[in-house]
Amino acid sequence: MSKAIGMIEFKTTATGITAADAMVKTSEVELIEAQTVCPGKYIAIISGDLSAVKAAVDAASTQYEDQLIDNFVLGNPHESIFPALYGAAQIEKVSALGILETYDASSIIVAADAAAKTAIVDLIEVRVAKGMCGKSFMLITGEVSAVTASIEKAKAVAGERGMYLDSSVIAHPDAKVIESIL
Secondary structure, three states: OOEEEEEEEEOOHHHHHHHHHHHHHHOOOEEEEEEEEOOOEEEEEEEEEHHHHHHHHHHHHHHOHHHEEEEEEEEOOOOOHHHHHHOOOOOOOOOEEEEEEEOOOHHHHHHHHHHHHHOOEEEEEEEOOOOOOOOEEEEEEEOHHHHHHHHHHHHHHHHHOOOEEEEEEEEOOOHHHHHHHO
């Protein structure tokens, strides 16, 4: 059995809560996060066995398709996704800083997973639509070449979904900037 993460994003809170309920009743999954995000959308993130996560996401997405914005299921997500989502990543040193922003909530997690699997980088934070009017962003660190390659891969992944907004890589960011994000 492999570990997986899945997410649904709905246009309304009422449908989102109902769909989240349907997901946890469909399969044995853990509800990691479920909440209203700007601008009044609703997200639910689950984890568990790949087949259980897929069944739960598919059930909620199919049943409430008219209100669905997006969804995904990631099998074998990079281990740094969870601490970055929770804001609990332990980062000692920032050599280069990569920033990527998306128009929606779900594509940032898929992009962050791709970035983390592309090169040796650390996910600092994956902010999912909180205080961002529905947009999301991720912060990564590592050597300049690794961060650049990871951001390019994440940019391509978010672009495939039509949700890429902006990105940048800062080589050796100033200590004041680092202090403000850690």
